[in-house]
Amino acid sequence: xxxxxxxxxxxxxxxxxxxxxxxxxxxxxxxxxxxxxxxxxxxxxxxxxxxxxxxxxxxxxxxxxxxxxxxxx
Ligand SMILES: [Zn+2]
Numbered sequence: 001x002x003x004x005x006x007x008x009x010x011x012x013x014x015x016x017x018x019x020x021x022x023x024x025x026x027x028x029x030x031x032x033x034x035x036x037x038x039x040x041x042x043x044x045x046x047x048x049x050x051x052x053x054x055x056x057x058x059x060x061x062x063x064x065x066x067x068x069x070x071x072x073x
Contacts, residue, residue, distance in 0.1 A: 002026040003043075012039035014046075 006024040013021070013036055021037035028034065038046070 001028065006037060008037075010037040012042055013037045014039075014042040017042055 002025070004024050004026060006021050008021075008024075010021045010024075011017075012019045017039060019039035019041055021039050023038050023040065023043050025036040025038060026034065027036065
């Protein structure tokens with residue numbers, strides 16, 4: 001899966017959004033509909049949603065380290 005800047009003048013495809021899509025999500029191995037046009041607003045919404053569900057590994061490690069140092073102090 002790739003996130004690219006959209007060069008085409010397309011509308012955002014997220015729900016009823018009418019913004020101009022500035023990004024395109026390219027889905028590989030998805031058959032007929034393999035691209036999804038999104039505007040910056042929807043991309044940020046999506047990112048927030050994903051961020052609430054999936055914690056990046058680096059942040060998890062940082063939290064663990066932080067907990068250990070406070071325990072020692
Ligand atoms: Zn949008």
